[in-house]
Amino acid sequence: MAVTDEEHLEGSDDGRYDYEELEADTSGDEETLDDFAKLLAETSAPAAAAEQDKSLVTQGAEVVDDYIRNFFTRHGLKRALDAFESEWYELQMVGKLGEDALTEVVPSEYQRTHNMHHQLVHLRQEVDKARFVAEKAKGTWDKFRKERDFHRMHHKRVVQEKNKLLVDLKRLKRHYEQYEPTLTELRHKYEVAMKEKMLMRLERDRLQAKCDSLQKQLAQYEGKEEEKPQPTVKKKSKDSAWPPDDRPNPYLNMQLESCKTEVKLQKTFKGHLGPIAKLALHPKLPVLGTASDDHTWKLWSMPQGELVMSGEGHKDWVSDLAFHPKGSLVATTSGDSTVKIWDMVQETCTYTFTDHPQPVWSCAFHDLGDFLVTCSMDHTAKIFDLGSMRCRQTLRGHVDSVNSVALQPFANSICTASGDKTVSLWDMRSGLCVQTFYGHANACNRAIFTTRGDAIASCDADGLVKLWDVRMVSEFLQIDSGRHPANGAAFDRAGKLLAIASGDATVKLFDLEKRQFLTALEGHSNAVNDVVVDPAGKMILSAGSDCTFRTWG
Numbered sequence: 001m002a003v004t005d006e007e008h009l010e011g012s013d014d015g016r017y018d019y020e021e022l023e024a025d026t027s028g029d030e031e032t033l034d035d036f037a038k039l040l041a042e043t044s045a046p047a048a049a050a051e052q053d054k055s056l057v058t059q060g061a062e063v064v065d066d067y068i069r070n071f072f073t074r075h076g077l078k079r080a081l082d083a084f085e086s087e088w089y090e091l092q093m094v095g096k097l098g099e100d101a102l103t104e105v106v107p108s109e110y111q112r113t114h115n116m117h118h119q120l121v122h123l124r125q126e127v128d129k130a131r132f133v134a135e136k137a138k139g140t141w142d143k144f145r146k147e148r149d150f151h152r153m154h155h156k157r158v159v160q161e162k163n164k165l166l167v168d169l170k171r172l173k174r175h176y177e178q179y180e181p182t183l184t185e186l187r188h189k190y191e192v193a194m195k196e197k198m199l200m201r202l203e204r205d206r207l208q209a210k211c212d213s214l215q216k217q218l219a220q221y222e223g224k225e226e227e228k229p230q231p232t233v234k235k236k237s238k239d240s241a242w243p244p245d246d247r248p249n250p251y252l253n254m255q256l257e258s259c260k261t262e263v264k265l266q267k268t269f270k271g272h273l274g275p276i277a278k279l280a281l282h283p284k285l286p287v288l289g290t291a292s293d294d295h296t297w298k299l300w301s302m303p304q305g306e307l308v309m310s311g312e313g314h315k316d317w318v319s320d321l322a323f324h325p326k327g328s329l330v331a332t333t334s335g336d337s338t339v340k341i342w343d344m345v346q347e348t349c350t351y352t353f354t355d356h357p358q359p360v361w362s363c364a365f366h367d368l369g370d371f372l373v374t375c376s377m378d379h380t381a382k383i384f385d386l387g388s389m390r391c392r393q394t395l396r397g398h399v400d401s402v403n404s405v406a407l408q409p410f411a412n413s414i415c416t417a418s419g420d421k422t423v424s425l426w427d428m429r430s431g432l433c434v435q436t437f438y439g440h441a442n443a444c445n446r447a448i449f450t451t452r453g454d455a456i457a458s459c460d461a462d463g464l465v466k467l468w469d470v471r472m473v474s475e476f477l478q479i480d481s482g483r484h485p486a487n488g489a490a491f492d493r494a495g496k497l498l499a500i501a502s503g504d505a506t507v508k509l510f511d512l513e514k515r516q517f518l519t520a521l522e523g524h525s526n527a528v529n530d531v532v533v534d535p536a537g538k539m540i541l542s543a544g545s546d547c548t549f550r551t552w553g
Helices: 005-011 029-057 062-075 078-094 097-104 108-222 228-239
Strands: 265-269 276-282 287-292 298-301 306-313 317-321 330-334 337-345 348-353 360-365 371-376 379-385 390-396 402-407 413-418 421-425 432-438 444-449 455-460 462-470 474-480 486-491 497-502 506-511 516-522 530-532 538-543 549-552
Touching: 005 486, 029 421, 029 549, 062 078, 097 108, 276 317, 298 317, 298 330, 330 360, 337 371, 371 402, 402 444, 421 444, 444 486, 455 486, 462 486, 462 497, 506 530
Parallel strands: 276 530, 317 360, 360 402, 486 530
Antiparallel strands: 265 549, 276 287, 287 298, 287 317, 298 306, 317 330, 330 337, 337 348, 360 371, 371 379, 379 390, 402 413, 413 421, 413 444, 421 432, 444 455, 455 462, 462 474, 486 497, 497 506, 497 530, 506 516, 530 538, 538 549
């Protein structure tokens, strides 16, 4: 409703203002909506045109000549493509191609069929691959099924055998329980018999002594001299004097020639029927001694390898042999718990020591030749006097088998290597342990001195070789020869080269001055048990479980 000016003035007299009510103007809004619709139509048209143009571009038809070029290129027809292009452009230049030929397109149905053909070929290849994978998976599944059936059958068989063994074990246990009273009674009878035997032995010794006394008295009464080989008894009963301490080592300050390191296999000798356990070189003659598990020991002339002497007499494997410093005697140790002394001139066994109750592993002569040291599985080492042919000292201290024994050159010290993982030094006169070297984590197989006597090399069943300074009583070098046991080792005369007999059928050479590995001598077909170095430094000899000994030079 419109308000006039007069009414407006009248309403303003009382100090109030009256505002006129304006009608809603819809003309402007309609114009705005129309403009918006128009704008929307204008903007959508170019977008649709652009989309139409885009779809036209993406769905463009392929010209015939481009299709032919693509066909040749796809199939690798290069010469055909060159001929086609040359002839096509030549006709186009002379104007023999019309407008229809230049703009003619490939029918869409043909293109679709062509594309579908390519898809079909691709899908067939995929199907072939899937079929190959399926067949391979089927073969693998069949293989696993057969293995499963085999293992299931094997498991059933093992279970049946286990049940059978359990039944047998229970039956044997019941059977043993039936005989247990009888065994207890027999054990008691055996103890009583042993006591009676000991008493009878004591009584026999007492009566024998009494009889000897009566015979002496009878000889005195009759005025007869006792018929006994007194000089021989005195000679045998006379003990040798212990070696003196003031003996200098002549090699201590001498410059010795080292063994050559560039060596190769020269000869192989098969002279035993069993594994060869130990090698020893004669101190004066070119003779090599071998000890074998075939119960024999043999002497060979070197370097020809001709058999000189063969010793038979042990009832079990021969574990070691050693030459007397004068070269006239040979000592051998065996698994029959004996130590035999052999005369090389008479070719006979002159004496047998039976003091060890268990197998004897090793032996060594003292450099003066009056004493022989042996070690055994009975945890002891013994010193035998060759003058009186009796045991003078027993070295006790190891808690496991004593596997090796060595004498320090021109000294009175004995080195032993034991299965209790220790290496010990002993004073041969007092029989006391002077020093024990700890450090091995497994049984020690061998221990040797250098020619100067200032260092010891010990090897163990883990393949580790440790070198010990005798004067400083400490380890100064460790050599890892591999995962196989180190069965033996040997120094050259200069003490600069160490040869290690390894369980992996090789002999490893190590330079001690440069502290580096040199080479591995390969040739044995089984574990190498021992190795020795020629004092002249010209040859290395090794023996193994393949029943052969070999020379390297």
